[in-house]
Amino acid sequence: MIPGSSPPSGDAVKTLDRDRLAALMASEQADFVDRHPKAAALHERARRSLLAGVPMNWMVKWAGAFPLYVADASGAHVRDVDGHDYIDFSLGDTGAMAGHGAAPTIAAVERQLRRGITTMLPTEDAIWAGEELGRRFGLPYWQFTITATDANRFSLRLCRAITGRPLVAVHDHNYHGTVDETFAWLGPDGAVESRRGNMGPQVDPATTTRVVPFNDLGALEQVLADRQVAALLIEPALTNVGIVLPEPGYLDGVRELTRRYGTVLIHDETHTICAGPGGVTGRDGHEPDMLVVGKTIGGGIPVATSGMSAAIADRVAAATSLEDADVNGIGGTLAGYALSLAAVRATLGEVLTAEAFERMIPRAERWAAGVDDVLARQAVPWHVTRLGARAEYHFMPTPPRTGAEQWANGDFELERFLHLWAMNRGILMTPFHNMALMSPATSEADVDRHTEVFEAAVRALFG
Ligand SMILES: Cc1ncc(COP(=O)(O)O)c(C=O)c1O
Structure with missing residues (x-):
């Protein structure tokens, strides 16, 4: 929205x-x-x-x-x-x-409420969820957050950390949650502007973000070519301004250009999971480097996730310090909490099948x-x-x-x-x-x- x-x-x-x-x-x-x-x-x-x-x-x-x-x-x-x-x-x-109130989710949540809601330690449900998400979306490594906004924010941080590049790119008229960098659109003269409605931005998003029209590979190449863009965060079909479908070959072209210019490609499937159990990515066999999905995966219990390829996971591991793991800007005390993973297991395993x-x-x-x-x-x-x-x-x-x-x-x-x-x-x-x-x-x-x-x-x- x-x-x-x-x-x-x-x-x-x-x-x-x-x-x-x-x-x-x-x-x-x-x-x-x-x-x-x-x-x-x-x-x-x-x-x-x-x-x-x-x-x-x-x-x-x-x-x-x-x-x-x-x-x-x-x-x-x-x-x-x-x-x-x-x-x-x-x-x-x-x-x-x-x-x-899907019955399997309610039963799993009721069970978990009595076993411990949040402990800062993993439960086996988290592994089940990672394995199932891997099967659906084709990416091997997953991390959990409370909201899709968080999953997007953290993904952008990881991309800047591993590429050493300052900028992100998004589609014109995107919505990816309340992520500061994404509140940008193209003004009447084609320049990046703070989008209408953006209240009290931390910084002018024109300084953090490049914006490209959907279905426009030429414009995308122009913003990626100088290799300053760490990540391209996209919905594989726009859903938040109204549904805008990708033209044939558009998403393949996006993949090819992001690979060519070393930009991490993130598919946000938070809404487009409506396309099938693996969203547009799973349905059409796309290969993003990272993928975010939130909202529905816990059947209404707050939880979201971001997945990544083995190559990105290796680069993230190399950039992560053990001592600073709790203060690196990626977290949330309740992120990965037991109740949310019990809900994901029941919802993906028995409801959104x-x-x-x-x-x-x-x-x-x-x-x-x-x-x-x-x-x-x-x-x-x-x-x-x-x-x-x-x-x-x-x-x-x-x-x-x-x-x-x-x-x-x-x-x-x-x-x-x-x-x-x-x-x-x-x-x-x-x-x-x-x-x-x-x-x-x-x-x-x-x-x-x-x-x-x-x-x-x-x-x-x-x-
Ligand atoms: C594509 C997409 N990503 C992320 C979000 C953010 O989700 P949340 O508000 O649960 O953080 C939304 C919310 O509408 C969304 O449509």
Whole structure:
């Protein structure tokens, strides 16, 4: 997700009647307030003790006048304190991709709670996790953190340490968590700038970071050629500005160029694990030097990981001093804690299995086909993109090639209306763009209900 993002509107939504949209939004907002008296009262109370009335600032971005308050969540459904049931296509922005409360994860976590949550010592589950991650992603050595942000930050540090190079490179319109160096984008004149929304940066990211458009190998070669870039950190498909898929050969070209110029290639599969059990990397047989994956691997228990090749592991070992191992800027007291590894073992071993993906991916195909069919019948010039178990509609007639193109065709007002319309009819969409994720528990009926609700929204807007 991208906190603070509000893209401008593009051509494909210019035909929208803005007065009609505003009237519809006002009426949906009134319905939302009417239907949620308990959440309204809790929000009033929250405003007296929580900053902006929420436990974390991005929760203000939900489309209702105030956030829903959750009573319980299970499988692909969430129930709120006002007694409404929701089909959850947001799934905690991937944190709950395994489904809410998957039984094997709960059982493993309950067991581990009684055996010791954190001791600063390894458990055998960690070895199981390293072996399984190696099998899925093709990299032999793994280290665990609490969040994907941490795993990315530590990976960039390791890359600077082993290459002796000062800079990192990322894609334009990336999101890799709250990693300072990545909060950079390309300004209108093509120069690197601090991205919109970046609050209080430590240093100007233009001094730490080079930025390249997605799907542009020429631009990538230009930023790598002087051999100043330690690491290229990428999602193999953009997912945070909206889904932007790699063109055929793009990721192979990225691999070839990073090898040629001695830059460490890091795949961040935190969201793109939706492509299959080994993400895009495993599905298509890519060979990054390092790989990060977080959020879902513990079934909702905080944990993330970074993996590396044997060659990188050797260089890291040579750069690491025993005496300074606790103060080298890579750590976290609870990182690698026993509870998190028990959760990873159960979630990867019994929940997010290859068989689960065989159910989840057809659900996303059905979701995308449903939306596509509505758009065709209503003659609305929008497009649907799918990546494995995740799909998204864009307010433009063709798939975006770059993050900037997707951004230019975004529409914050329209997006909020669609999210609120869905929420008032029992569907949760991620509040950041128009993305739906399937869990192993998502049913065909859940997907078909989305199609129905989406069709009604499109009719209300354009009919
Ligand atoms: C691709 C990617 N990497 C890393 C992160 C950071 O994850 P976390 O917020 O759990 O640290 C995100 C969060 O949305 C992400 O989308």
